[in-house]
Amino acid sequence: PLQLACLRASACCIEIHKRLYNFHVGEGGVRLMLHIGVGAGNVTILRVGGVRNRFEYVLAGAPMAQIAIAQLLAGSGETVLSPQ
Secondary structure (H helix, E strand, O other), rough: OOOOOHHHHHHHHHHHHHOOEEOOOOOOEEEOOOOOOEOOOOEEEEEEHHHHHHHEEEEEOOOHHHHHHHHOOOOOOOOEEOOO
């Protein structure tokens, strides 16, 4: 169910922040800072390309718009979940 998927996604975000926030990348004192936006719902995944056996994946659907808004609202080190 969608509620369980949202809880699991939230748990993953917490773990990502624990492991990677302020992570030293090893080059010139650069540290990784991150913020995460989470959306929920159905998405369509398209595999496009094929020229020279090269492919890309495109994701589409309402959750992608939710993520775009949520990640803008998340400050450094934060996760924002879409209300949808």
